[in-house]
Amino acid sequence: xxxxxxxxxxxxxxxxxxxxxxxxxxxxxxxxxxxxxxxxxxxxxxxxxx
Numbered sequence: 001x002x003x004x005x006x007x008x009x010x011x012x013x014x015x016x017x018x019x020x021x022x023x024x025x026x027x028x029x030x031x032x033x034x035x036x037x038x039x040x041x042x043x044x045x046x047x048x049x050x
Contacts, residue, residue: 009046016042 020035 005049009042012042013039 016035016039020032020039023029023031023035
């Protein structure tokens with residue numbers, strides 16, 4: 001079960017990073033901030049569960 005959660009976490013993390021980078025390229029700073037915040041929350045949850 002833990003392995004599938006790790007895989008799901010990594011996929012989600014990669015998607016957020018890609019979305020963040022695309023937002024920065026578009027100079028959409030609000031979206032970039034939102035994606036960065038989501039990424040920080042995702043990482044915090046991972047740390048809390050480990």
